[in-house]
Amino acid sequence: xxxxxxxxxxxxLLLGTSLISCEDFVEFETPNNKLIRGEVFNNDATANSxxxxxYNQLRLAAFSNGSRSxxxxxxxxxxxxxxxxxxxxxxxxxxxQNELLPDNPSxxxxxxxxxxxIYMTNSVLEGLAESEKITADLKTQLEGxxxxxxxxxxxxxxxxxxxxxxxxxxxxxENELVSRNSxxxxxxxxxxxLIDASNLLSIEYVSGDRSRVNKYAANALLAxxxxxxxxxxxxxxxxxxxxxxxxxxxxxxxLDEVFLxxxxxxxxQISPIGSGGLVSHTxxxxxxxxDPFLSFLASIQLQDxxxxxxxxxxxxxxxxxxxxxxxxxxxxxxxKIRNSTxxxxxxxxxxxxxxxxxxxxxxxxxxxxxxxDAIGDLDEIRARAGIKRLADINPTIVKEELLDKILEERRMxxxxxxxxxxxxxxxxxxxxxxxxxxxPFWENTDVLYPIPSEERMKNPNLSQNNGY
Numbered sequence: 001x002x003x004x005x006x007x008x009x010x011x012x013l014l015l016g017t018s019l020i021s022c023e024d025f026v027e028f029e030t031p032n033n034k035l036i037r038g039e040v041f042n043n044d045a046t047a048n049s050x051x052x053x054x055y056n057q058l059r060l061a062a063f064s065n066g067s068r069s070x071x072x073x074x075x076x077x078x079x080x081x082x083x084x085x086x087x088x089x090x091x092x093x094x095x096x097q098n099e100l101l102p103d104n105p106s107x108x109x110x111x112x113x114x115x116x117x118i119y120m121t122n123s124v125l126e127g128l129a130e131s132e133k134i135t136a137d138l139k140t141q142l143e144g145x146x147x148x149x150x151x152x153x154x155x156x157x158x159x160x161x162x163x164x165x166x167x168x169x170x171x172x173x174e175n176e177l178v179s180r181n182s183x184x185x186x187x188x189x190x191x192x193x194l195i196d197a198s199n200l201l202s203i204e205y206v207s208g209d210r211s212r213v214n215k216y217a218a219n220a221l222l223a224x225x226x227x228x229x230x231x232x233x234x235x236x237x238x239x240x241x242x243x244x245x246x247x248x249x250x251x252x253x254x255l256d257e258v259f260l261x262x263x264x265x266x267x268x269q270i271s272p273i274g275s276g277g278l279v280s281h282t283x284x285x286x287x288x289x290x291d292p293f294l295s296f297l298a299s300i301q302l303q304d305x306x307x308x309x310x311x312x313x314x315x316x317x318x319x320x321x322x323x324x325x326x327x328x329x330x331x332x333x334x335x336k337i338r339n340s341t342x343x344x345x346x347x348x349x350x351x352x353x354x355x356x357x358x359x360x361x362x363x364x365x366x367x368x369x370x371x372x373d374a375i376g377d378l379d380e381i382r383a384r385a386g387i388k389r390l391a392d393i394n395p396t397i398v399k400e401e402l403l404d405k406i407l408e409e410r411r412m413x414x415x416x417x418x419x420x421x422x423x424x425x426x427x428x429x430x431x432x433x434x435x436x437x438x439x440p441f442w443e444n445t446d447v448l449y450p451i452p453s454e455e456r457m458k459n460p461n462l463s464q465n466n467g468y
Contacts, residue, residue: 298329316385
């Protein structure tokens, strides 16, 4: 007999290291949820293990693991910073050429792994609500963490697919034929979850490292969401909360220290350990670094046109970009370790960091006409990169030109991190202008990925995005 979904989930949460495929969650029998919740949320230790299991699953889930089916790679390919080395990988070429088909399995991996994560957070939230055996402080902490991760996951779903189903329970009868909700509904839920998380979480990192979210992580993601919604004042307010949280966070002068485990620039990172593997390197390091001796394994390189936008004095060019002579290819070198089995891990996968908050606040302030303040924020990033401050070379810059500078700075600062460039081009309305120039396949409807065919076959109430 097939083990039902909630028993699998309970095992994952209790152990925090189980490996479960995406498809294991797709088809399931009627779950005995009360039994599982009774086991998991019977005491503080097992409830906390449930939350650790969700963090460990972020390291494994396709959309969030930083590897070949992740948002970092696939959304990165959809933009103009990276490209495939191997032109025979037709599935990844679909992302690069903006010719994505609804039956692409990597697209399905993003969708299904994200909804698996949402299911897990819903299960934890329901278990916490039903339990009377968890201490109040821990219940508050875990609720805040679960709501944050649910909001974080929906943020990527709504930005990649537009309208998506808003699933807030583990009731399979309710969820199996769910329709898509409007982007407004999704964003409202994201904001509700993040505001709750900000109120529920403390400023401390409960795990002792930065692999579990705190209040500032909620503020940081709120700042990004408000930016995307063009609520400039709110974006400025939330980013300022994080920027002012010194000495917890600081812009590190040494670029080689930024992506180290628990660096002071990190707001939230995903640890490569604890997920059942024997390696301690990040998936991003393994994916993007072209090994000097094993270059035949390389699959991704930076676009030459992207590398050309850097000032020759820019430290990001020398510290964060490598070059392989044999391949004649530039590669992302933010992470320095391609393979490692040494513990403790020296690098963690970066999810949220302080530099983004300065860029968010710069954009929010520029859109409010606070030009001098926006320049000041942008110059924090430019000064760290070793390039001239705008305040010195163009203090009278006008709003629209400044916004273009901020977009360019985001491109150079946040490349190969969580698909920022793709999402930036979409939200600023510049995708067609920039990506459509040299891409004969480009259509305006390509700004959204297709709803996976397999999901639509199982659920006839799922409509498809235009253009597919």
